[in-house]
Amino acid sequence: xxxxxxxxxxxxxxxxxxxxxxxxxxxxxxxxxxxxxxxxxxxxxxxxxxxxxxxxxxxxxxxxxxxxxxxxxxxxxxxxxxxxxxxxxxxxxxxxxxxxxxxxxxxxxxxxxxxxxxxxxxxxxxxxxxxxxxxxxxxxxxxxxxxxxxxxxxxxxxxxxxxxxxxxxxxxxxxxxxxxxxxxxxxxxxxxxxxx
Amino acid sequence: xxxxxxxxxxxxxxxxxxxxxxxxxxxxxxxxxxxxxxxxxxxxxxxxxxxxxxxxxxxxxxxxxxxxxxxxxxxxxxxxxxxxxxxxxxxxxxxxxxxxxxxxxxxxxxxxxxxxxxxxxxxxxxxxxxxxxxxxxxxxxxxxxxxxxxxxxxxxxxxxxxxxxxxxxxxxxxxxxxxxxxxxxxxxxxxxxxxxxxxxxxxxxxxxxxxxxxxxxxxxxxxxxxxxxxxxxxxxxxxxxxxxxxxxxxxxxxxxxxxxxxxxxxxxxxxxxxxxxxxxxxxxxxxxxxxxxxxxxxxxxxxxxxxxxxxxxxxxxxxxxxx
Numbered sequence: 261x262x263x264x265x266x267x268x269x270x271x272x273x274x275x276x277x278x279x280x281x282x283x284x285x286x287x288x289x290x291x292x293x294x295x296x297x298x299x300x301x302x303x304x305x306x307x308x309x310x311x312x313x314x315x316x317x318x319x320x321x322x323x324x325x326x327x328x329x330x331x332x333x334x335x336x337x338x339x340x341x342x343x344x345x346x347x348x349x350x351x352x353x354x355x356x357x358x359x360x361x362x363x364x365x366x367x368x369x370x371x372x373x374x375x376x377x378x379x380x381x382x383x384x385x386x387x388x389x390x391x392x393x394x395x396x397x398x399x400x401x402x403x404x405x406x407x408x409x410x411x412x413x414x415x416x417x418x419x420x421x422x423x424x425x426x427x428x429x430x431x432x433x434x435x436x437x438x439x440x441x442x443x444x445x446x447x448x449x450x451x452x453x454x455x456x
Numbered sequence: 457x458x459x460x461x462x463x464x465x466x467x468x469x470x471x472x473x474x475x476x477x478x479x480x481x482x483x484x485x486x487x488x489x490x491x492x493x494x495x496x497x498x499x500x501x502x503x504x505x506x507x508x509x510x511x512x513x514x515x516x517x518x519x520x521x522x523x524x525x526x527x528x529x530x531x532x533x534x535x536x537x538x539x540x541x542x543x544x545x546x547x548x549x550x551x552x553x554x555x556x557x558x559x560x561x562x563x564x565x566x567x568x569x570x571x572x573x574x575x576x577x578x579x580x581x582x583x584x585x586x587x588x589x590x591x592x593x594x595x596x597x598x599x600x601x602x603x604x605x606x607x608x609x610x611x612x613x614x615x616x617x618x619x620x621x622x623x624x625x626x627x628x629x630x631x632x633x634x635x636x637x638x639x640x641x642x643x644x645x646x647x648x649x650x651x652x653x654x655x656x657x658x659x660x661x662x663x664x665x666x667x668x669x670x671x672x673x674x675x676x677x678x679x680x681x682x683x684x685x686x687x688x689x690x691x692x693x694x695x696x697x698x699x700x701x702x703x704x705x706x707x708x709x710x711x712x713x714x715x716x717x718x719x720x721x722x723x724x725x726x727x728x729x730x731x732x733x734x735x736x737x738x739x740x741x742x743x744x745x746x747x748x749x750x751x752x753x754x755x756x757x758x759x760x761x762x763x764x765x766x767x768x769x770x771x772x773x774x775x776x777x778x779x
Contacts (some may be wrong), residue, residue, distance in 0.1 A: 262496050262499070264503075265496065265499040265502075266496075266498050266499045266503075268494075268499075268502070268503035269498070269499035269500075269501075269502035269503045272502055272505050272506065273502060283592055283593065283686060283689070284592060284593075285592045286591055286592045286594055288591065288691050288694065289581050289584075293577075293578060293579045293581040293582075294578060294584075294585045294586075294729075294733045295578075295733070296582075296732045296733055299735050304675050304717035308703070310606070335531075349533065351630065389778075390749060391535065392753040393740070393750040393751055393753070394567075394569075394740055394753055394754055394757075394758075395737065395778075396737040397542040397731070397732075397734055397735075397736070397737030397739075398727060398731070398737075398740075398750070399732050400486065400726065400727065400732075401725045401726055401727065402722070402725065402726070402727050402741055402742050402743070402749075402750075403725030403726075403743070405725070406724065406725025406726075407725060407726075417735075417737065423573070425489075425736060427574075427621035427622065427623065428574065428576050428621060428622060428735065429576075429621060429622075430575035430576050430577050430617070430618065430621075430622045431576060431580065431617065432573060432577070432581075432613070433577070433614070433616050433617065433618045434580075434594060434596055434599070434615055435594045436616075438592065438593030438594060438686075439593070456681055
């Protein structure tokens with residue numbers, strides 16, 4: 261017994277065990293990596309600002325004839341790039357008579373905050389899924405008895421002019437090197453593998 | 457060799473023992489013995505010195521704590537208060553530790569649309585943030601595998617992808633987490649019943665009862681369980697103060713943890729954290745016993761499948777493609 265203690269004591273004093281593996285402290289990830297913010301914030305009440313003045317859509321469009329040609333990119337809206345399949349005309353979705361409104365296929369007005377009623381005319385199966393809560397994200401409560409479910413609308417993820425969901429930067433990958441000495445061991449073993 | 461010497465020594469040694477009994481100790485012998493005893497004591501202290509490094513030792517109260525299922529509500533309340541106190545001591549955060557029981561008539565099912573998942577890993581970090589997982593060493597419940605298109609061979613998948621933007625054209629992304637199986641092999645492997653399936657389908661762990669044998673980790677065919685090899689390290693400002701006993705309270709070193717469908721949220725009617733952070737809406741969660749729920753719609757209308765169906769674990773986590 262005494263011998264065991266003596267050997268242990270010597271081992272601790274001489275410290276044959278070496279340093280415990282040192283922990284790598286990973287940087288704290290940015291809050292944006294788990295934000296619940298929708299992919300985009302749609303303009304439900306569009307106001308056009310230019311040269312310090314702000315205009316409603318109809319301020320200009322009431323005097324402009326609606327164009328029946330394909331959208332030209334040097335017009336008043338150079339930021340709008342239309343890549344929505346075969347829909348090359350503004351008036352496919354926007355009402356030609358009232359530019360503060362959208363249009364459905366039967367010619368009825370659709371308000372900007374009801375834009376899904378325009379989308380559903382072509383995207384029936386997706387709309388059905390969205391209505392059932394299977395396409396697009398939900399937030400807050402799954403149990404509607406406890407609280408409301410917030411269902412994101414089409415335009416909170418998709419830009420109606422370029423509906424393809426944008427590519428995004430991935431959040432940080434998992435770190436496998438949690439310990440410095442472990443990492444060194446790994447590297448030396450890899451080196452010895454390489455030398456063999 | 458020297459019989460004379462032997463003869464001389466034998467009586468003298470008997471003299472010594474007599475002397476000891478009669479407390480007539482020579483100065484030399486006293487010094488000798490005290491040196492031996494002193495060295496022995498010093499050796500004992502030195503041999504036990506690593507014990508000094510033990511921090512946060514087990515109190516008697518913790519030592520006699522019962523299994524979660526055997527605790528009365530008063531005992532459980534005391535335990536919850538103690539955990540709150542410890543969180544306050546350690547992180548300086550006023551946490552609320554609750555014990556939330558499963559709801560009646562609810563069985564949780566998760567569905568994931570692989571056509572929508574773009575591999576952005578937002579779910580991974582939302583989960584880490586919600587569930588107070590250790591940041592260094594890193595513990596993450598969700599692994600997102602980048603898989604080459606056209607195969608489900610997990611050997612060809614990798615977690616370690618980091619392109620400029622996702623998704624990449626030649627890949628699809630397969631997030632894997634605990635599937636809350638209906639026939640969980642992990643609970644059967646546990647020798648101390650520290651992990652079990654609750655009636656709403658969530659397999660939970662009593663972190664105070666876990667002995668850290670890691671049998672469950674080996675039994676899981678999906679690599680869903682994680683082991684705390686070191687004392688978890690969480691930045692104070694990132695502690696989620698809304699905690700529950702069976703889910704996201706800070707874990708000690710040497711226990712197993714895993715995804716629990718955010719039970720502290722879902723049992724209060726909220727959606728899991730991974731789902732709320734998913735930018736593409738690939739994740740769908742709900743009550744399968746409700747025929748009008750979103751997950752029921754998925755199971756009725758989509759061609760769903762599970763991972764490693766042949767393992768017979770009956771996962772409550774369904775994947776589907778939707779194009």
